Amino acid sequence: MSDLSVLIVEDDEWLAEQHARVLDRAGYKTMITSHALAAIQAIDDNCPDVIILDVLLTGSTAFALLHELQSYGDTGDIPIILCTNLASELSIDDLKHYGVKKILDKTTMLPSDMIAAIKGVIS
Amino acid sequence: MSAARGEHERLLNWPLLDGIPSLVAAAHELKSPLVLVRQLSLMLEDGDMPADEQKRMLRQISLTSERALRLTSDLTRSVRLTDALFDLEPVNPQQLCQDIVRELQPLFSAHNRNVKFVSRKNPLLLVANRDLLRRIILNFSDNALHYADDDSTVIIRIGLLGAGRIIRLGVRDYGPALPIDILKSLRGKLANSPTPIHARPQSSGLGLYIAGQFANIMNGKIGVTRHSDGSTFYVDLQASSQLSLL
Numbered sequence: 001m002s003d004l005s006v007l008i009v010e011d012d013e014w015l016a017e018q019h020a021r022v023l024d025r026a027g028y029k030t031m032i033t034s035h036a037l038a039a040i041q042a043i044d045d046n047c048p049d050v051i052i053l054d055v056l057l058t059g060s061t062a063f064a065l066l067h068e069l070q071s072y073g074d075t076g077d078i079p080i081i082l083c084t085n086l087a088s089e090l091s092i093d094d095l096k097h098y099g100v101k102k103i104l105d106k107t108t109m110l111p112s113d114m115i116a117a118i119k120g121v122i123s
Numbered sequence: 124m125s126a127a128r129g130e131h132e133r134l135l136n137w138p139l140l141d142g143i144p145s146l147v148a149a150a151h152e153l154k155s156p157l158v159l160v161r162q163l164s165l166m167l168e169d170g171d172m173p174a175d176e177q178k179r180m181l182r183q184i185s186l187t188s189e190r191a192l193r194l195t196s197d198l199t200r201s202v203r204l205t206d207a208l209f210d211l212e213p214v215n216p217q218q219l220c221q222d223i224v225r226e227l228q229p230l231f232s233a234h235n236r237n238v239k240f241v242s243r244k245n246p247l248l249l250v251a252n253r254d255l256l257r258r259i260i261l262n263f264s265d266n267a268l269h270y271a272d273d274d275s276t277v278i279i280r281i282g283l284l285g286a287g288r289i290i291r292l293g294v295r296d297y298g299p300a301l302p303i304d305i306l307k308s309l310r311g312k313l314a315n316s317p318t319p320i321h322a323r324p325q326s327s328g329l330g331l332y333i334a335g336q337f338a339n340i341m342n343g344k345i346g347v348t349r350h351s352d353g354s355t356f357y358v359d360l361q362a363s364s365q366l367s368l369l
Contacts, residue, residue, distance in 0.1 A: 011269075013234060014183050015159045021166065021176075058270065058299070085154045106158045111166055 005029040006118065007048035009039045009065065010083070011058045015106075019052060019083070022111045028118070034058060036065040043075055050118050055084040066098040079121040083114070148329040149198055156191035160184050186230050190265065194330065197258055201333045204340055209252040211341060213363040216249055216256070216292055217242060220279045223260050227268075234268060237276040247281060248363035249290040255337040256360070259345070260292060262334045263356040267296035271353070284359065293357035295350075334358070 006023050010016035011034045020030040031046060033039045035058045043051070055062040062082065069075040079101045082090065087105035095103070101121040104113060163180045166172070172180070220240045231238045249256075260279065267277040275297040282291045331345070338345045343360040 012155060012159060014187065015155075015162065018159065018162050018166065085151065085158060106162075107154060111162060111169070 003029070004049040004118070004122065005031065005046060006050045006052060007039065007042055007046070008032045008052045009034075009036070009057065009062070010052070010054045011035060011056075012054075018111075019114065022114055023118075026115045036060040036062070036068070039065055040068055043069070043078070047074070048078060050121060051078055051080045052083050052114065052118075053080055055082060055086050055090075063098075066095075066100070070098055081114075081117050081121060083109075148332075152194060152329045153191060156187045156194075159187050160191075163187075182233060186233055190230070193258075193261060193265070197262065197330070197333045200255075200258065201336050204336055209255060209340060211250050211252055213248040214251045214253050214256060216247060216251075216281050216290060219253065219257060220260065220281065220292065223257060223264065224279060227261070227264055231268060231277070235273050236268060236271050237274075238264060238268075238279065239276050240279045241281075243281055247283070247290055249360045250363050251341045251343070251360050255341060256292075256358070259334045259337050259358050260294065262330045263294035263358075266330060266356060267294050267354075270298045271296040272298045283362070288362055289359050290362050291357050291359050293348075293355045295353065295355040297353040299353075331356070 006028045008016050008019045008023075008030060010019060010032065013034070016032045016034070020032055023030045031042055031048065033042050037060070039051075039053075042048070053062045053065065057065075062084075066080070069078065069080075076099055078099065080099045081102045081104060082095070082100055083104040083106055084090070085106050087103050087107075090103055092100065092103055102117045104117055163184050167177060167180055217240075221242070224238050224240045227238050264277060264279070271277050277297075278295040280293050280295065282293065283289070284291055335345050338358050338360070341360060343358055345356065345358045348355040348357070
């Protein structure tokens, strides 16, 4: 079991639930928000250890949230894993300075890949 | 946060939303349900899930597949609009909306939302192709489902405009209001339909684009009204002169 908390920012309600199902079974504490503004509030309130972030969100895209998080010292250090359908369009090199440590391709990933990714960014 | 839009386009190498070619938009829209179905299936393959959880996941798979199939079927129909003839006939929108609500109820319940039709005292008839009109309302409802607040009710309503010459079918959701800039952009594009439009910020707008095409071929138009607590997407169609026969 782990005490690590993971914030899932995903606007597809059932996919968010599925991510949480996978992480809960691996012993992580999970929180779900569906858009960037709610994510900022959740980060302020709970300071998660890792953020799993979808790119195309309701209201603002993930990049808006990344900008916001980088504006503050305490939130800028939270490792971020992008989990997106657009993985093939993104480069980790372009996103490193936003705190993105890993990009998961939703179209090819296995449920266990998310756990491996979290372990990777925490270590 | 709007500064991030440019960053989005730079990092993704394609314009956000408006400029997505329709083929890319179709692929994008279809990816999401397929991703969900795949993830749920993989989890079920692993086994070791409580029976009630398995049941819930299987239900989500079937409902998500149905949504994806509706989109693919709309896409096919949309592509064939130019070389097919669609009969326009008097349609009773009240009956149609009641059927749609019955069809969508399981999907909405599974998302902890409700969908309701507010019936009218006096029957109305409009001129439409029943199948295309059904697809438009299903499309608006699907859009509303995604943006409505948890436990809220999406309302389908019929109204009369233009001294009874126009009949409006509206789908009202209760959720976050559309930002003004998005509304202006959306209205401009709705007015010039058919052009690619997007329902809400993260959507490619393919569904609404198709709805616009369907409305256009029935000599109607689609539009959106912003409320402080949600939006109404509507289609306006000609009332049938056979109304007096009812």
